[in-house]
Amino acid sequence: MLDLLAQLGRSGLAAIERLGRGHLLLLGMIGGLPSLVARPRLLTAQIYNIGVLSVLIVTVSGLFVGMVLGLQGYYVLSQFGAAESLGVMVAASLVRELGPVVTALLVAGRAGSALTAEIGLMKATEQLSGLEMMAVDPVKRILTPRFLGGLIAMPVLAAMFSAVGVLGGYFVGVGLLGVDDGAFWSQMQAKIDLHEDVINGVIKSLVFGVVVTWIALFQGYDAVPTSEGVSRATTRAVVHSALAVLGLDFVLTALMFGD
Amino acid sequence: MGRRSPRAHRPSRSQGASPARHGGPAPAGRRAARSDAEVLVRIRGLVFSRNGRRIFDGVDLDIRRGEVTAIMGPSGTGKTTLLKLISGQLHPDAGTVEVDGKDVHALSRGELYRLRTRMGMLFQTGALLTDLSVYDNVAYPLREHTRLPESMIRKLVLMKLEAVGLRGARDLMPAELSGGMARRVALARAVALDPMMIMYDEPFTGQDPISMGVLITLIRQLNDASRLTSIVVSHDVKETASIADYLYIIANGRVMARGTPAEVEAAQSAWVDQFMHGLPDGPVHFHYPADRLDRDFLG
Ligand SMILES: Nc1ncnc2c1ncn2[C@@H]1O[C@H](COP(=O)(O)OP(=O)(O)OP(=O)(O)O)[C@@H](O)[C@H]1O
Ligand SMILES: [Mg+2]
Numbered sequence: 001m002l003d004l005l006a007q008l009g010r011s012g013l014a015a016i017e018r019l020g021r022g023h024l025l026l027l028g029m030i031g032g033l034p035s036l037v038a039r040p041r042l043l044t045a046q047i048y049n050i051g052v053l054s055v056l057i058v059t060v061s062g063l064f065v066g067m068v069l070g071l072q073g074y075y076v077l078s079q080f081g082a083a084e085s086l087g088v089m090v091a092a093s094l095v096r097e098l099g100p101v102v103t104a105l106l107v108a109g110r111a112g113s114a115l116t117a118e119i120g121l122m123k124a125t126e127q128l129s130g131l132e133m134m135a136v137d138p139v140k141r142i143l144t145p146r147f148l149g150g151l152i153a154m155p156v157l158a159a160m161f162s163a164v165g166v167l168g169g170y171f172v173g174v175g176l177l178g179v180d181d182g183a184f185w186s187q188m189q190a191k192i193d194l195h196e197d198v199i200n201g202v203i204k205s206l207v208f209g210v211v212v213t214w215i216a217l218f219q220g221y222d223a224v225p226t227s228e229g230v231s232r233a234t235t236r237a238v239v240h241s242a243l244a245v246l247g248l249d250f251v252l253t254a255l256m257f258g259d
Numbered sequence: 260m261g262r263r264s265p266r267a268h269r270p271s272r273s274q275g276a277s278p279a280r281h282g283g284p285a286p287a288g289r290r291a292a293r294s295d296a297e298v299l300v301r302i303r304g305l306v307f308s309r310n311g312r313r314i315f316d317g318v319d320l321d322i323r324r325g326e327v328t329a330i331m332g333p334s335g336t337g338k339t340t341l342l343k344l345i346s347g348q349l350h351p352d353a354g355t356v357e358v359d360g361k362d363v364h365a366l367s368r369g370e371l372y373r374l375r376t377r378m379g380m381l382f383q384t385g386a387l388l389t390d391l392s393v394y395d396n397v398a399y400p401l402r403e404h405t406r407l408p409e410s411m412i413r414k415l416v417l418m419k420l421e422a423v424g425l426r427g428a429r430d431l432m433p434a435e436l437s438g439g440m441a442r443r444v445a446l447a448r449a450v451a452l453d454p455m456m457i458m459y460d461e462p463f464t465g466q467d468p469i470s471m472g473v474l475i476t477l478i479r480q481l482n483d484a485s486r487l488t489s490i491v492v493s494h495d496v497k498e499t500a501s502i503a504d505y506l507y508i509i510a511n512g513r514v515m516a517r518g519t520p521a522e523v524e525a526a527q528s529a530w531v532d533q534f535m536h537g538l539p540d541g542p543v544h545f546h547y548p549a550d551r552l553d554r555d556f557l558g
Contacts, residue, residue: 122389130386133346134400134448135375 022218025139029217032137032144042145050111050146050213051153055160058106062161065098066090066168073169074177083173084183088191090169091162095192095201096257099162101249104208107154108241112216115146116237119220120230128221143217150216154209155202162201200256207248212241299324299456299488300345304354307337307344314340316512317354322456327482327489329503331496332510333534338492339383341509342458345490346380347371359455376404379449379457383464385441387433387448393420394429397448404452419447422481424473438465443474450481456488457481463495475502496535500524508534 036043073089119142122128128138166188173179192198216237223233300322307315314337322328330338343349345356347363356363358374366374387396397416401407407415420426423443433441442462449457459478463471479502482489493499500506500520508516508523508531516523516531523531532538549555 125389126382126384126386127388129343129348130380130382130388130445132348133375133378133380133382134403135372136400136403137372 018222021222022214025143025218025221026214028139029144029147029214032140033148035140036145036148039145042141043148046145046149047153050107050115050149051157054107054110054153054157057110058103058157058161059164061102061106062094062099062164063168065102065161066094066165066170067172069093069098069165070169070172070177074173074179083177083179085187085191086169086173086179087166087184087188090173091166091188091192092197094162094165094169095197097249097253099158099165100201100205100208101245103158103161103205104154104212104245105242107150107157107209108212108216108238108245111150111153112212112241113234113238115150115213115216116220116223116234117230119143119146119217120223120225120233123221123223124225124227124230139221143221146217147213150213151206151209154212155205158201158205158208196257203256204249204252207252208245211244211248215241215244297323299359300490301357302345302354303357305344305351305356306353307340307349307351309340313512315344315351315354318509318512318514320507320514320517322488322490323505324488325482325486326504327479327491327502328505328507329491329493329499330507330509331493331499331534332508332515334494336510337512338509339460342380342460342490342492345458346375346378376400376452377455379452379454381442381445381449381457381459381462383460385433385438385445387436387441387445389433391433392429393425393431393433393436393444396433396444397451400448400451415451416447419451420444422450422477423447424470439467439470442466443470446474446477453485454487456490458490458492460492461494462491463493463498471498478502496537500535510534 069090070086073086074083077083077086077089119128122138122142128142131138131141170184174181174184219233219237219240220230223229298321300320302318302320305315305318305320306313318341330341332338340349344351345358345363347356347366350364358378361370361374363371363374387393388399391399394416397419398412401412401415405412417426417429420429423446425440425443425447428436428440428444433444436444442465446459446462462474462478466474475498478489478491481487491499491503500523503520506516506518506520506523507514510530515534516526516528518526524535526532
């Protein structure tokens with residue numbers, strides 16, 4: 001019984017310690033941002049790695065999600081004779097929710113896991129210690145560009161997801177199911193609000209960008225420097241990011257659209 | 260690069276290698292009278308534990324300027340750990356490590372980094388950046404810490420690579436190198452900034468006899484030509500003893516023997532004798548403690 005309590009206390013302390021290290025790392029990365037001004041190439045390379053290389057998976061997923069939304073939305077809306085509102089429904093669900101959330105999940109799976117593995121392996125092969133010994137701060141040189149890269153890439157990817165998704169909904173709704181072309185677009189234009197929908201969606205994906213890249217980088221940086229440790233860290237990065245994104249989405253939605 | 264010139268105010272020593280190398284064992288008096296200015300790294304009462312295991316239990320150790328000091332000991336005694344303590348990557352539980360008169364573990368991050376630009380370290384694994392070519396790896400510290408024009412960097416990099424015999428491998432990626440080649444590239448990188456001190460962690464493992472010989476002379480030459488201080492960690496007793504001015508043998512958390520190679524060779528300790536000559540029988544056991552053999556196999 002006492003053993004159990006001690007065990008519980010130990011793992012609780014370890015978790016809090018990890019949380020502390022995570023926040024220190026975040027502070028370190030934020031502190032490293034100014035140093036990127038002198039080295040824009042480090043940043044562009046990471047925007048390419050995290051952003052450009054994720055474009056295909058994000059747009060293809062966006063297309064399918066939009067098409068499904070078109071089908072399901074039409075089915076529900078036409079029961080109430082409101083099939084013309086399909087455009088609003090598709091666009092609102094994408095811009096407010098599915099765009100930021102699904103993109104964040106996809107990026108966590110594709111780029112986040114890669115970041116964790118990369119940083120973890122750099123640690124395991126002593127590349128990070130090597131940098132330290134060359135008096136180069138690995139947090140500034142290696143982690144910060146990846147962090148900012150992810151932060152920049154995320155909203156852009158989410159916007160692409162939503163845009164392609166709307167097109168997918170349009171193909172299905174207007175092209176296949178015969179919803180009125182003009183109504184689809186004009187209702188969307190009238191009902192989707194720049195602040196309410198678009199800006200809030202962008203804020204969400206910025207937050208997700210921070211969370212996903214931060215978790216991925218921290219898991220790599222904190223990984224046990226062995227192949228097993230890195231593989232575990234990679235799994236943890238994806239699982240934690242997914243949970244954090246979904247949980248935060250609820251909180252943000254409640255804050256933004258609650259009233 | 261004027262800001263880092265530790266050599267300028269180093270006490271002048273008689274030209275050529277130390278008497279220990281050429282003149283047999285140094286007179287005991289000279290050793291005892293080592294003045295403060297001559298000691299670059301001073302370790303006192305070092306205690307360090309890992310996962311509850313004492314790795315160092317009161318180690319005192321001096322590394323003198325301009326010499327090659329070898330640190331030897333059985334695998335897993337903490338030689339790599341010692342180098343990490345000296346370079347401030349790990350913190351001791353007790354005791355002090357002073358490098359060039361500064362307590363390494365009391366320095367601020369900025370001061371520690373400034374000190375590190377004057378220390379080179381050759382990692383056991385090489386620790387090259389895998390996404391950069393050999394050339395860019397060696398150029399990395401120069402680009403980070405100097406404002407030299409690219410043409411000058413090119414000359415320096417090629418010079419350092421030439422010294423380790425890998426000028427022709429400049430365009431290869433680290434993954435395309437053998438272990439021994441990677442170690443040599445790492446050596447070129449470690450000396451790129453002309454540090455005052457280099458720490459070599461197992462420089463000889465994975466080297467063929469030729470590059471081993473070249474490396475041995477290279478370490479000695481680098482040390483004497485640019486008045487460096489070198490710390491060589493190795494199990495290769497013969498090779499290391501051949502270039503070292505002073506030897507430390509550590510085991511079981513303490514210094515088991517110290518002295519010039521000749522002094523250590525002559526030491527009347529069964530333990531040291533076994534280690535220096537690689538004998539299977541003696542006070543050190545090759546086997547990790549285990550149950551009786553017959554019980555494991557016939558039980
Ligand atoms: N990251 C670590 N975490 C926990 N214990 C470690 C770690 N690194 C090393 N150790 C332990 O510290 C001890 C000393 O390790 P160290 O790497 O310094 O040995 P070494 O003398 O360099 O050995 P070798 O000659 O084989 O390289 C070992 O017993 C090892 O088990
Ligand atoms: Mg070692």
